[in-house]
Amino acid sequence: MRLLTAGESHGRGLVTVVDGVPAGLALTAAEIDVDLRRRQLGYGRGARQRIERDAVVILGGVRHGRTTGAPVALQVANRDAVSWERVMSPEPVADPPAAVTRLRPGHADLAGALKYGHEDVRDVIERSSARETAARVAGGAVAKALLRVVGMEVWSETRSIGEVECEPTFDEAAVEASEVRCADPAKSAAMIAAIAAARDAGDTLGGVVALRVSGVIPGLGAVGQWDRRLDGRIAQALLSIQSAKGLQVGDAFAAARERGSAVHDPIGVRDGRFVRERNRAGGLEGGMTNGEDLRTDVAFKPISTLMRPLPSADLRTGAPSPAHVERSDVCVVPAAGVVAEAMLAFVLADALCEKFGCDTVDDLCASVERYRTRLAPIDLRR
Numbered sequence: 001m002r003l004l005t006a007g008e009s010h011g012r013g014l015v016t017v018v019d020g021v022p023a024g025l026a027l028t029a030a031e032i033d034v035d036l037r038r039r040q041l042g043y044g045r046g047a048r049q050r051i052e053r054d055a056v057v058i059l060g061g062v063r064h065g066r067t068t069g070a071p072v073a074l075q076v077a078n079r080d081a082v083s084w085e086r087v088m089s090p091e092p093v094a095d096p097p098a099a100v101t102r103l104r105p106g107h108a109d110l111a112g113a114l115k116y117g118h119e120d121v122r123d124v125i126e127r128s129s130a131r132e133t134a135a136r137v138a139g140g141a142v143a144k145a146l147l148r149v150v151g152m153e154v155w156s157e158t159r160s161i162g163e164v165e166c167e168p169t170f171d172e173a174a175v176e177a178s179e180v181r182c183a184d185p186a187k188s189a190a191m192i193a194a195i196a197a198a199r200d201a202g203d204t205l206g207g208v209v210a211l212r213v214s215g216v217i218p219g220l221g222a223v224g225q226w227d228r229r230l231d232g233r234i235a236q237a238l239l240s241i242q243s244a245k246g247l248q249v250g251d252a253f254a255a256a257r258e259r260g261s262a263v264h265d266p267i268g269v270r271d272g273r274f275v276r277e278r279n280r281a282g283g284l285e286g287g288m289t290n291g292e293d294l295r296t297d298v299a300f301k302p303i304s305t306l307m308r309p310l311p312s313a314d315l316r317t318g319a320p321s322p323a324h325v326e327r328s329d330v331c332v333v334p335a336a337g338v339v340a341e342a343m344l345a346f347v348l349a350d351a352l353c354e355k356f357g358c359d360t361v362d363d364l365c366a367s368v369e370r371y372r373t374r375l376a377p378i379d380l381r382r
């Protein structure tokens with residue numbers, strides 16, 4: 001499967017193409033909109049989320065509620081585009097808007113302007129903006145729908161915001177009811193207070209998102225080649241999310257300080273099946289899923305657009321100048337969790353199709369069933 005996105009933050013809209021989706025997958029716009037809405041929620045978001053009410057239009061690849069095997073093409077319009085028509089016009093305009101030249105430390109402004117030779121940082125901002133993640137979430141919803149057919153469910157929860165930490169529970173109702181996607185009400189309140197304090201100081205906050213996948217089929221990914229190993233593929237996809245800067249699989253960072261005997265997950269057998277007494281590996285061994293829940297955490301840095309900007313420089317003159325200030329979020333960790341679900345779902349759906357075929361959902365399911373029959377029950381006398 002392939003996932004491509006196009007479109008600018010304040011252009012007419014975003015486009016997603018998901019290529020390689022098997023035919024016969026039940027899919028509706030309403031189902032995709034659920035995740036688009038979840039991405040827009042969360043305490044700490046800026047004014048933009050009050051303007052946009054994201055809804056997908058399916059442009060291709062789906063007919064009468066089922067995928068056809070053709071590329072799935074999705075469009076999410078930018079409602080805000082009407083006020084940006086002159087600034088973002090694809091056609092030349094008589095009176096071009098003033099260029100953005102004050103560079104934001106931590107954003108893509110400087111690196112992008114240098115790389116592409118832009119004199120107006122707007123040409124970088126528009127694509128580096130995480131508005132693009134709406135397109136990823138739309139594509140991820142397609143991947144989630146495919147995973148659900150074989151019983152795999154991807155889920156996320158906020159592990160920390162700033163210094164406030166909370167052990168994930170993956171209590172779906174409690175997480176979705178929390179404005180910061182944290183199941184513990186007291187910790188939620190503390191996270192909200194931390195975001196409010198950062199906002200009052202003209203500052204921003206980051207945090208960590210925990211991801212879990214249940215119902216994982218063992219053997220997704222591959223051991224034989226570096227670029228087929230699933231842990232590496234997951235890391236690439238998750239670290240490509242705007243402001244994602246760190247990742248651990250299972251308990252990686254704690255495990256790095258412990259002994260092997262405390263870290264590795266003993267293997268037992270119950271009712272003719274291999275079982276684990278714990279899951280510190282996060283369900284990945286040798287670049288393949290081992291059948292346990294997949295667990296990975298992603299660290300998101302604090303947002304780089306600061307209402308009290310850091311010292312910086314002007315792109316054109318080099319003169320010292322405070323960084324550009326643009327309408328911005330204060331903390332995006334709750335939304336980032338939904339984006340991370342989408343990226344993880346895409347990698348797993350891709351690995352699923354790779355192992356079981358991707359022409360039709362029926363063929364894929366039959367292939368999964370055959371594989372499950374081969375795996376269980378394990379004949380213990382052998």
Ligand SMILES: Cc1cc2nc3c(=O)[nH]c(=O)nc-3n(C[C@H](O)[C@H](O)[C@H](O)COP(=O)(O)O)c2cc1C
Pocket residue numbers: 046106107108128129130131133241242243244303304305327328329330332335336339
């Ligand atoms: C859901 C989400 C929303 C974001 N919103 C903003 C924002 O409002 N302002 C901002 O400066 N950065 C925001 N970011 C982060 C920037 O897009 C990101 O820092 C920038 O593209 C530079 O890329 P990098 O941080 O990955 O190096 C957001 C990130 C995510 C995941």
